[in-house]
Amino acid sequence: MKKPLINVAVTGLNAIDSPGPGVPVIRALRDSKDFDVRIIGLSYETLEPGIYMHDLVDKTYQIPFPSSGVASLLTRLRYINSIENIDVLIPNFDAELFNFIKLEETLRDDLGIKTFLPTSEQFEARQKHCLNEYGIKHGIKVPHSKKIFSIHDIPGLRAEFTYPLVVKGQYYDASVAYTPEQAVTYFNKISAKWGLPIIVQQYVYGSEVNVTALGDGKGNTIGAVPMRKQYITDKGKAWAGISLDDDELMKTTRKLIKSTKWRGGMELEIIKTREGDYYLIEINPRFPAWVYLAVGCGQNHPEALVKMAMGMPVKPWKKFDVGKMFIRYAYDMIVELSEFEKISTLGEL
Amino acid sequence: MNIKRNIALSDSGFVFNPSTGDSFSTNPIGLEIIRLLQEMKTAEQVKKAILAQYLTDDATFEKDFYDFVNMLNRFNLMETEEKDEKATN
Numbered sequence: 001m002k003k004p005l006i007n008v009a010v011t012g013l014n015a016i017d018s019p020g021p022g023v024p025v026i027r028a029l030r031d032s033k034d035f036d037v038r039i040i041g042l043s044y045e046t047l048e049p050g051i052y053m054h055d056l057v058d059k060t061y062q063i064p065f066p067s068s069g070v071a072s073l074l075t076r077l078r079y080i081n082s083i084e085n086i087d088v089l090i091p092n093f094d095a096e097l098f099n100f101i102k103l104e105e106t107l108r109d110d111l112g113i114k115t116f117l118p119t120s121e122q123f124e125a126r127q128k129h130c131l132n133e134y135g136i137k138h139g140i141k142v143p144h145s146k147k148i149f150s151i152h153d154i155p156g157l158r159a160e161f162t163y164p165l166v167v168k169g170q171y172y173d174a175s176v177a178y179t180p181e182q183a184v185t186y187f188n189k190i191s192a193k194w195g196l197p198i199i200v201q202q203y204v205y206g207s208e209v210n211v212t213a214l215g216d217g218k219g220n221t222i223g224a225v226p227m228r229k230q231y232i233t234d235k236g237k238a239w240a241g242i243s244l245d246d247d248e249l250m251k252t253t254r255k256l257i258k259s260t261k262w263r264g265g266m267e268l269e270i271i272k273t274r275e276g277d278y279y280l281i282e283i284n285p286r287f288p289a290w291v292y293l294a295v296g297c298g299q300n301h302p303e304a305l306v307k308m309a310m311g312m313p314v315k316p317w318k319k320f321d322v323g324k325m326f327i328r329y330a331y332d333m334i335v336e337l338s339e340f341e342k343i344s345t346l347g348e349l
Numbered sequence: 350m351n352i353k354r355n356i357a358l359s360d361s362g363f364v365f366n367p368s369t370g371d372s373f374s375t376n377p378i379g380l381e382i383i384r385l386l387q388e389m390k391t392a393e394q395v396k397k398a399i400l401a402q403y404l405t406d407d408a409t410f411e412k413d414f415y416d417f418v419n420m421l422n423r424f425n426l427m428e429t430e431e432k433d434e435k436a437t438n
Contacts, residue, residue: 207369228370245355245367322367323357 003032007085008306009040009113012092012289013050013057018235019328021092023049024292026056028302031295035306040084046344052335059084062347066096073099074106077113086113088309090302092286095171097123116217116309117264118285125260126283128168128199134283138259140252141279143204143271147197154183157200164203166281169194174236176203201281206273208281209244211253212291214301216308216316217263223299223317224253227290230325238290238328243297245322252278265291265305293326350418351428352386366426373424378403382417392418 008029012020022041029037041060043051051060061080064072080086089107091100100107101120107113117123126134128145135142146160157165157180167186168174171194177183187198213224226249231240253268265287271279287301294301297320304314343349357365362380364373375383378399385395396410421427 230370242370244370323365 003034003036005036005038006306006310007038007040007087009042009080009084009086009089010057010092011042011044011063011090011096013041013043013048013053013060014045015049015053017233018237019289020048020050021287021289021291023053023056024289025090025092025287025302026050027292028295028300029306030056031300032303032306034303034312037306038084040080040086042080042089043343046340049333051343051349052333052339060343060349062343066093066099070099070102074103077103077107078111081111081113086111088114088116088306090115090305091117094284094286097285114309116305118262118266122260122262123285126285128170128201128282129197131199131201131280131282135280138256140256141277143202143279143281145199145201147199148187149196149198151184151187154180154187157183161200161202166201166203168199168201170197170199204271204273204279204281206271206277206279209246209249209270209272210238210241210288210290211249211268211270212288212294212301213253213257213262213266213268214304215257215260215262215264215266216314217261219258219261220316221254221257222304222308222314223294223301223320224250224257225294225297225299225301225320226250226253227293231327238326240325240327241290241293242325243293243320243322246272248276248278252280256280256283265301290326290328293324294320296326297321297324350386350392351389352383352421353426353428354387356383356387356426358383358387364426366424369425371424373426379417382414383421 010022010026012022014020015023026039039057041050041057042063043060044065050057063076091097101117101123104115104117107115129147131142131145164176164178166174167177167183167190169190173190173194175186177186191198209226209228211224211226214222216222226244226246227241228244229238229241233239267284267288269282271281291301299317299320307314339349355367362375364375382395385398399410
């Protein structure tokens with residue numbers, strides 16, 4: 001039987017040293033046994049590698065940066081949709097999600113583009129600067145954290161924190177500061193790039209474990225795969241990782257999804273201490289860049305997300321392969337200047 | 350003295366802890382000892398089994414055995430005492 005063809009627009013084509021999840025999400029969708037996909041890439045910059053991966057991405061359009069606001073994004077999406085007739089759109093960046101969540105109804109009702117995103121309340125509640133309240137509300141341990149707006153707040157941190165502590169940007173970037181002087185340096189560096197506030201979080205000793213998961217918006221966990229990073233780049237990104245068998249971690253994930261009624265993909269970043277305690281340090285409101293490991297373990301989360309967006313039935317997974325590894329690699333593509341010219345001047349390729 | 354039940358062990362001596370993602374390599378004697386521990390053998394039973402097969406004495410075995418078990422503990426491959434107690438209660 002012929003599989004249905006679904007037009008899926010995907011952002012996050014920056015398969016670089018701090019990779020976006022777009023390319024692995026596309027690979028997962030192309031693995032689907034239930035549908036075929038035509039992939040419309042949505043890019044912000046002309047050197048995002050996914051733009052040039054023609055075996056994965058059928059056509060790419062540039063879209064305006066999130067800071068341009070909702071109106072310009074909608075105008076651009078109207079144009080793209082008039083050509084491509086997009087069925088489902090999967091945004092993959094934290095910083096763009098706010099705009100896409102705002103546009104969710106308009107996209108669905110006016111353009112017929114479906115998404116499967118967290119609600120704006122879910123998105124806002126898990127922001128780094130709200131993590132203390134989030135942990136209390138959902139009964140999950142989180143390291144003490146505080147938002148600060150000035151370097152003058154740093155000397156006073158000793159009353160609440162012990163060094164080392166983690167200095168974080170509101171969207172990206174985090175550095176461990178062992179002294180107040182280092183905290184000042186990281187405050188300046190991160191705030192210059194990502195703005196204010198800066199979040200200061202108590203450093204927790206232990207090993208970092210991450211979970212990629214998918215919630216159906218009704219409190220059910222459709223899938224979840226935990227992973228430990230085995231090789232970490234200087235940007236803190238996983239370059240290799242392995243799937244784990246950890247009941248407590250799975251319980252924590254299911255509890256959180258049930259309690260928050262999370263809708264869509266997510267990544268939990270958790271520290272497991274030597275004593276066996278789990279501290280939630282961050283929730284990313286989208287699939288991680290290592291989401292293809294979940295596919296390798298038997299759970300195709302992006303495929304399930306597209307099905308839910310399309311209103312197709314999805315059964316929760318009950319198991320996954322433990323001890324499966326991913327190893328990322330760098331690969332030099334040769335690109336004709338004419339292609340670079342097209343995306344640079346016309347905003348399409 | 351219980352080794353974690355979910356530890357995966359291959360014939361080549363590759364040891365994988367699926368809870369932490371850590372992996373190790375052990376030599377054939379280590380492999381044999383871990384297998385015996387997985388069969389819930391006591392230290393005394395492990396000693397008997399090893400002394401029956403290899404030319405070594407009690408004292409040498411015990412020194413090396415407890416060194417090895419300490420290492421398994423350090424690598425988080427043994428159940429903690431607290432869990433052992435819970436299991437026996």
